[in-house]
Amino acid sequence: MITxxxxxxxxxxxxxxxxxxxxxHDGQKFGLVGANGSGKTSLFALLKGEIHADAGDVNxxxxxxxxxxxxxxxxxxxxxxxxTIDGDVEYRNxxxxxxxxxxxxxxxxxxxxxxxxxxxxxSTLARAAQLLxxxxxxxxxxxxxxxxxxGGWRMRVNLARALLKPSDLLLLDEPTNHLDLEAxxxxxxxxxxYAGTLIVISHDREFLDNLVDGIVHFNGETLDxxxxxxSSFERQRGERxxxxxxxxxxxxxxxxxxQSFVDRFRAKATKARQAQSRxxxxxxxxxxxxxxxxxxxxxxxxxxxxxxSPLLSFDKVQAGYGDTTILKHIHLNLLPGSRIALLGxxxxxxxxxxxxxxxxxxxxxxxxxxxxQLKVGYFDQQQLDALDLNASPLLxxxxxxxxxxxQELRNFLGGFGFRGDAxxxxxxxxxxxxxxxxxxxxxxxxxxxLLLLDEPTNHLDVDMREALIVxxxxxxxxxxxxxxxxxxxxTVVDDLYLVxxxxxxxxxxxxxxxxxxxxxxxxKPGEADLSVVSTTDGGAGANAKSPDRQTQKRIEAEFRRKxxxxxxxxxxxxxxxxxxxxxxKVLAEQLADPELYTAKPATELGGLMKKQxxxxxxxxxxxxxxxxxxxxLEQQACLS
Numbered sequence: 001m002i003t004x005x006x007x008x009x010x011x012x013x014x015x016x017x018x019x020x021x022x023x024x025h026d027g028q029k030f031g032l033v034g035a036n037g038s039g040k041t042s043l044f045a046l047l048k049g050e051i052h053a054d055a056g057d058v059n060x061x062x063x064x065x066x067x068x069x070x071x072x073x074x075x076x077x078x079x080x081x082x083x084t085i086d087g088d089v090e091y092r093n094x095x096x097x098x099x100x101x102x103x104x105x106x107x108x109x110x111x112x113x114x115x116x117x118x119x120x121x122x123s124t125l126a127r128a129a130q131l132l133x134x135x136x137x138x139x140x141x142x143x144x145x146x147x148x149x150x151g152g153w154r155m156r157v158n159l160a161r162a163l164l165k166p167s168d169l170l171l172l173d174e175p176t177n178h179l180d181l182e183a184x185x186x187x188x189x190x191x192x193x194y195a196g197t198l199i200v201i202s203h204d205r206e207f208l209d210n211l212v213d214g215i216v217h218f219n220g221e222t223l224d225x226x227x228x229x230x231s232s233f234e235r236q237r238g239e240r241x242x243x244x245x246x247x248x249x250x251x252x253x254x255x256x257x258x259q260s261f262v263d264r265f266r267a268k269a270t271k272a273r274q275a276q277s278r279x280x281x282x283x284x285x286x287x288x289x290x291x292x293x294x295x296x297x298x299x300x301x302x303x304x305x306x307x308x309s310p311l312l313s314f315d316k317v318q319a320g321y322g323d324t325t326i327l328k329h330i331h332l333n334l335l336p337g338s339r340i341a342l343l344g345x346x347x348x349x350x351x352x353x354x355x356x357x358x359x360x361x362x363x364x365x366x367x368x369x370x371x372x373q374l375k376v377g378y379f380d381q382q383q384l385d386a387l388d389l390n391a392s393p394l395l396x397x398x399x400x401x402x403x404x405x406x407q408e409l410r411n412f413l414g415g416f417g418f419r420g421d422a423x424x425x426x427x428x429x430x431x432x433x434x435x436x437x438x439x440x441x442x443x444x445x446x447x448x449x450l451l452l453l454d455e456p457t458n459h460l461d462v463d464m465r466e467a468l469i470v471x472x473x474x475x476x477x478x479x480x481x482x483x484x485x486x487x488x489x490x491t492v493v494d495d496l497y498l499v500x501x502x503x504x505x506x507x508x509x510x511x512x513x514x515x516x517x518x519x520x521x522x523x524k525p526g527e528a529d530l531s532v533v534s535t536t537d538g539g540a541g542a543n544a545k546s547p548d549r550q551t552q553k554r555i556e557a558e559f560r561r562k563x564x565x566x567x568x569x570x571x572x573x574x575x576x577x578x579x580x581x582x583x584x585k586v587l588a589e590q591l592a593d594p595e596l597y598t599a600k601p602a603t604e605l606g607g608l609m610k611k612q613x614x615x616x617x618x619x620x621x622x623x624x625x626x627x628x629x630x631x632x633l634e635q636q637a638c639l640s
Contacts, residue, residue, distance in 0.1 A: 001025050001060065001606070002047070002169075002197070004223070008055035009042055016042055018221040020056070024214075025606045027613040029191070029198040031208040031230060034218025036433040036461050040201045044068065044171050047199075060169070067167035069175065073154035075147040080137060080157055083146050084128045087161035091124050119166065131160040134186040135179070136346045152178040163190065172200040176207055177458050180346040181484040182518055192620055203462045205230045206486040213591075213612060227591045297467035299415035299441075301475040304449035306373030307336045311450050311478050312357065317366030319349070319356045325364060326352045330504050332497075334450065338478040341489050343507060343514055344499035350482045353504060354380070354452050357480060377448025379456050383439040389428035393418045393438050396427070400445055416441040417464070432459035440468070449477035457485045486511060566629050573626050580619045587612045 004022035008015070016039030024030055032040045045051045046058060048066060067087075076083070086092060094116055101112035116122070132142050135156045146157060155178040162170070172191075176184045188210055191198060202208055208215070208230035215226040215233040226233040310333050317330040326349045334340075334357075342350045355361040358378040359370075388396065397409050413423050416437045427435065436459045443451075451472075457465050465488065472479060472492045483489060489511055496507040496514065507514060590608055 003059050004056070005059075006056040007053055007058060007223075009039060009046065010054045011039075011042055015221055017218075017223065020221070020223040022216060022223050022225060024197060024199065025609045026197055027195065028214055028609055029194075029212045030200070030214045030216055031212040032199060032201045032216050032218070033203070033208075033230070033233070033462060035463065036431055036459075038218035040218060041173055044173060044199075044201070047169070047171060064168040065166055066169045066171065067162045067165040068171040069155070069162045069173065070158045073146060073151075073158055077145040077147060079143050080146055080149070081125070081128055081132060081142040084132060084157060084160045084164055085124060087165045088119075088124065090119055090166070091121055094119070094121060124164075128160070128164050131163050131190075132157075134190065135160055135183050156183070159187075168196045170194060170196055170198045172198070172202075174201055174203070174459075176202060176204050176484060179484055181343065181486070181515075182345050184484045184486075185515055185518060193617070195617075203457070203460060203465060204485055204487070205234075205462060205465075206490075213609075228588065297415060297417055297437075297464050299412075299444065299467060300471045301444055301451075301477075302447045304375065304447050304477050306375070307449055307477065308371035308373040310335050310369070311338075311371045311374050313369045315367045315369075317356070317368060318364045319352055319361065320364050321361075326502065327356075327499070327504060328502050330356075330366065332504065334478045334480070336449065336477055338480075339492060339494040340478075340480045341493040341496050341511075342480065342482045342499055342504075343496055348499045349502070349504075350499050351380070351454055353499060354378075354454050354480065354482060357450075358452050374450060375446070375448045376450050376452060377443045377446060378452045379439060379443055380454035381458065383443075384432070384435045387427050387435060387438065390426050392424045392426060393441070394423040396438065396442060397445060400442065412445065413441060433461060433464070436460055437464060444471075451475065451477060451479045451481075453479065453481040453483070455483055456481070457483060457488060570626065570629050573622050573629070577619060577622050577626070580615050580622070584612065584615050584619070587615070 002022070002024040004020060007017050007020040007022075009017040009020075032043070034040055042051065046053060047060075048068060078086070094112065097112060101109045120127075129139075129142060133139075136153075137156070137160075146154060149157070159172075159175055162172070170191075175187060179187065184204070184207060188207060191200075191211055198212075200208075200212065210229075212229055214228070215230060217224040217226065217233065217237065226236055228236075312332075312334040314330045314332040317332075318325055318328045319330065320326040330353070342353060344350050352361065356363060356368075358376050360378070391399075393413055394406070394409060397413060398404075398406075401409060410419075410423055413419075417434070418438070418441075427438065430438070436456070440456065456468065460468070465485065469488055469491050479492065481488070481493065493511075496509070496511065497504055498507040498514075509517075587608060591612065
């Protein structure tokens, strides 16, 4: 168990924590949330022994093995898979001792084999390859030198290295920042099965919702603990904030603003599944409006100076680099109000398509018609590199608005969190989140009517993400976004397009459907990318001749006979899952009792948390068995 008592933590001249207290039980999964610069990463450094407390105590078992993600990766010629395995020092040391043990023989060799088996050494290479595959490295990529990859991919290697290393406490600082949606979903599943104690810093609310059973909020100079996932934390914190009259009044205005979106999309339910998914997400957003009202960010996109329809259209466009074709036969029509998300595995061509839309990349062939009033606002991580590190946020904006009063520019930058002296400080020392906010502010100022956003939420904290979502909902132009932030996609996007097999086609379904298909695909190595079924073509084989009724009945009867054992197993598994879910619901209600954390013995809380962890692990295993059986049934159905 980790106990933090009366902790004081000072960095430079800033007091991050004062008289802070925290208790984390073995096997718990906690999310750390709070504004950038509030002290989350410093708490990690304290747990790792890299810094010391200025006052108070931090205690956890002396023998605990701690694993975390290195922030730097050397540019070395060592292969990706070997570098990943190097993180398991105990395994590498045993490998070095192998030759000497073989030479000595007898008890020495027997002891070596015992130690090797104890750390599961025989499966280390396979586990490393599996981790890397889940994070997007195919077999050939795993054998390439680390130096051949960009910074984002090296961070994935460091993440795999941290996951492979045996640990009792796993500390992850923004692990999803350099991942695509597919890798985020895979990581989420992996971490659910992690048996140790997990503490994760993340601004991805859906990632936290699906993973953690507790939230620690950095609130001023204190640590506030909440039972439950991120949504539960928002509800509880929102209730507290609503007690403050000034926040309540602003919250009411925010609620009315969000209600207009809910009403608008409920009335346009022509695409039932996607529209209803959007409505539900917006209603969820509406319910926690007080938290956004209390945040320090408040901005909106200006009304575009001109709007034309269509803004942009592609007809039989082919894209690529030199003689290499990445995408072909692209048909796309962007109208004012379009809300499109691009899905697809890393390397499928999503960023290539965005660059094509932005005009950064010219088509290899085909016709692109750009509206006469088209004005593109393009954001990707390279926009951060283009900032003048010696210039202030105010000077950056003045270069775009030479004749605008300084006070007006200051007011505008204040909506993005730059206030007082911060508007005059050079950009160089700013954090990644602060630079992202500035890049977005410069984009907003230019009044685009087409927004192209490639991973816009990387480095942004939760409050800024929510401010961006609300601003995007009110934007009258078109939006095309690539993002692993599922909350943003749920609340902003109307249409999904899948980039796969060199094509860009509508995806018939919502984001949850895509995740289910992606999960199935990842469980069948060697198969091609997800297939795309358009809502207009009736699906593959739509015109095939159907068997007569008698033959069909015979086939169905034979299928029922052959699959009776699997279907019986499914019923049994579903019964067990229902019972476990009921038990977990009871446990969640017990863990939500505030007295459990104050008036009752710590052993009672520990027992409940242990039981919850055991039930969750059992449920996860049952869900895997259920999916495997479902796959078997589907395969047999196809053969029938």
